[in-house]
Amino acid sequence: MTHYDLVINGAGMAGAVLALGLAGLRRPDGGRLNIALIEAASPGPDLHPGFDARSIALAWHSQTLLQQLDIWPALAPLATPITHIQVSDQGHFGRVEMSAEEYGVPALGQVIELHPTGRELHRRLAACEHITLYCPDRIIRFEQQLQQVNVELASGAAFSAGLLVAADGNRSLIGERLGMPRRRLDYGQSAIIANIATAEPHRGRAFERFTPEGPLALLPMSEGRSSLVWCVSPGRAEALMAMSEAAFLAALQRQFGYRLGKLERTGERHCYPLVLDEALRPWQHRVVLLGNAAHLLHPIAGQGFNLGLRDVATLTEHLARALTAGQDLGSHAVLSGYGRARLPDQAGMVGLTTALALLFSNDHPVLAAGRNLGLSAMAACSPLKSQLAWRAMGKR
Template identity: 35%
Template sequence: MAQSQAADRNYDVVIAGGGYVGLSLALALKTGDPAIAVAVVDPKPGEALAQDPRASAIAAAAVRMLDQLGVWADIAPETQPINEMIVTDSKLRDTVRPVFLTFGGEVTDGEPFAHMTPNSVMLPAMHQKAAGLGVDFITPDSVTEFATRGERVALSLQTGGAVTASLLVAADGVRSRLRDLAGIRTVHWDYGQSGIVTTVRHERPHNGRAEEHFLPAGPFAILPLKGNRSSLVWTERTADARRLVNSDAFTFELELERRFGHHLGQLELDGKRQAYPLGLRLARDFVKPRFALIGDAAHGIHPIAGQGLNLGFKDVAALAEVLVNARRIGQDLGGLDVLDRYQRWRRFDTYQMGVVTDVLNRLFSNDMDPIRAVRDFGLALVDRMPSLKSRFISEAAGLAGPTPKLLLGEAI
């Protein structure tokens, strides 16, 4: 992968952060208007992209976008469609976990509502495509300071170089340093939970079925990967998560088996264990003059609904559409009048999803029998209402509400 150590150059858009969200924005901008000069600044070298052991659930709308951007064909052979999803609610000691809710896995005939995608495949494919479209990669490097000067924003780089742009986009994660430098405050609190992420190999095939088991400490999600493998997102209280991640393999596998069950046969760890603290963090503003937030830099939510990354892809599709359209009519890409269109499009939807995941986590991460009875009645009721289930599938697929063109599979 070609890297650029470009410095002292001028760009239309500089993206700080070369993860899925930053790379997809670079792709969307160059695909929408090849004349837009785009640079991605990231502290990790491009070779590190292929070393990410995790997998991501990519919703149908995001698949349509990635297909429109010309990368899905390279990613698809290594993905696993989610053909079905079941939801249970139980205590850890329960020997039987009744299924309260089931979802068919298709948005339209032959179109699964999500695919499980290895990051080690997705990230290099996006990087290679972006480089081929003329995106400059300034790596390994990072933006340390920035200042607005008239119609440009001047960026200082950690390596000592400098670049200017019409717009700086921060895609540098939930603890975004650039968001803080921009003076954007957040609404945030800690859940006292951590998400354990790992991969397991199992004896029997999963047949593309995803499972979400609501347990007192939080949801335990089993997400199918290609072959007899599954990705786990296991929520525990932070102290317990830390203990489990640091325990020996035998202890960890015993605790894993208690939650996973025996329906897929013998289990074997197929990757390292990692734990991430969980909380809610929503930026009060998504934009400032010549500055915009996307992805986790704008919103960090609980993984209970599996929508964190897909919210970031919605940001990308909306911001790219706003910027490309502004460029076509000769508007300033970093002007607040242009950026405010993006903020109006995305902020309410993001806050709504943040509230939903917060309520769901508080409702399901407890062991109180009266609350369990109410929520189980609610799950069973939804399971008997096809129209409501269709709405949930549409939400999970990323196709609810005002949808940017890229998420419909259309060119900007």
């Protein structure tokens, strides 16, 4: 039976970045890790659900992590910098504005489009001789043993590994079969995702606007477009999805205003239900859950992938130290060390995004007054605003 150092189930953003990051590690003898990467979707990012028309906002710190993993140079040409952020509350006076120049950084973050990003990541995966890609294929059986994990695929391939990483999304097959306890919370919202063309150029500006229905964000993209994330009730989402392009843009204009002039066109609209779904202890004997398999967040503040990327970076760091020390990569010592290192950040970000989603998704007079006083205080107090800005940039 073929033996790999580790197996990664899922070649979306988290799984692909982890595989490429680990492929750069060396053992003390100079050898490389042997990595198996399993993906159920058909070959090529065009059909991969993780690399659709959506965009993600990379925090400034996330860009640094991708640079350390030697992945950012390939993605930089695909990114649009965020140089200015405006946070406002519809119908109220509270507003905060932040600029990259104010904090001495080239950009507060970067927006990358998943479709071209997936194409570039998969090109690099295919070119890496230390990564064996099983695609399209899926795990039908796995067994945790004392010294290894045995894996069997639908294609009939079978192999063993020292560590199994589940990067297969919030409905992780591996997490479900292991019965790992999870906490779930239905936010009672859906997110409408679309690309928007505006009369005025965005000039690197990002907007987060809170409405009684839920938060609405527009992020700068390539070709002058903006990426929309509009959170509304499921019933309202159904009505918006059924509208003509003109009616949809008119409804969006009423909520967003004319900060970018007239909203002129929209691309294909997608709709996703919003839930919190987190594994309470995302590791077990020779198995670790990563990215959305470990924690699916509300998109408010755009922190989901940034949190998953910090998982990837920390796991890579712990596995690199284990290699240097001659430790078993899937041992309890290595995985529990990784888990302890990540739990405070994971718990803090889950708590923060959930609190923001609940606070800024209603029009209760007391809550509205409180959050607007908070936004006004941040605008007037540089230390408070700096804390918000650096938190948004990923500095903990």
